[in-house]
Amino acid sequence: MSKHSTDADVAFIKALAEILNTHELTEISVKRDYAEDDSLDVRVVKQANVVTMAQAPMMAQAMPAAMPSAGAPMAAAINDDPAQHPGALTSPMVGTAYLSAEPGAKPFVVIGDKVAEGDTVLIIEAMKTMNHIPATRSGTVKRILFEDGSAVEYGAPLMIIE
Known part of the structure; x- marks a missing residue:
C-alpha cells in the first residue's frame, strides 16, 4: 500500500474500474511502484451473479x-x-x-x-x-x-x- 494517498491514485483506480466495465473484464490487478519501499497494489474485481447448488x-x-x-x-x-x-x-x-x-x-x-x-x-x-x-x-x-x-x-x- 502506498504511504501516501493522492488524488492521482484515486483517479487511477477509477480508470481501472472503467476499463473493467468497458472491456467486459471480470478482474484487473496492477502494482504501481513509487520508490523502493513504497508501492500501490490494486485489484479490481467485478462480482458475477452466481447461483450455487446450495x-x-x-x-x-x-x-x-x-x-x-x-x-x-x-x-x-x-x-x-x-x-x-x-x-x-x-x-x-x-x-x-x-x-x-x-x-x-x-x-x-x-x-x-x-x-x-x-x-x-x-x-x-x-x-x-x-x-x-x-x-x-x-x-x-x-x-x-x-x-x-x-x-x-x-x-x-x-x-x-x-
Whole structure:
C-alpha cells in the first residue's frame, strides 16, 4: 500500500474500474511502484451473479411466493435485485469474503440464525487484513448471497437480514 494517498491514485483506480466495465473484464490487478519501499497494489474485481447448488433449492422454494400477478411481467420476479432489499448487508470494501474465521471453523452465521446489530456475520480479507463485518441491523439471516472464499466488490449485497 502506498504511504501516501493522492488524488492521482484515486483517479487511477477509477480508470481501472472503467476499463473493467468497458472491456467486459471480470478482474484487473496492477502494482504501481513509487520508490523502493513504497508501492500501490490494486485489484479490481467485478462480482458475477452466481447461483450455487446450495442456493438453487432455496430459490425454488421461494419462487411460488414471488410469482407475479397475471398482469405483471415475469422478469420482475426473476430479476429482483437483492441490493435494493431493505435488509441487505452490502460489502463495505473490495476483498475476499469468508463465512468463518478460519477454514473448517464453524461459520459466523447460517440461514435462519438470529443476529443482533453489531454481531460479526462474516470476514472480508482486503490487503492481507481480516476485517470483521458486523450486522447492520437485528433480525434473522434470510439469504447469504456469496460463496465462502469468493471475491466481492464494494457495495455488493452479501446477506439479507430481516
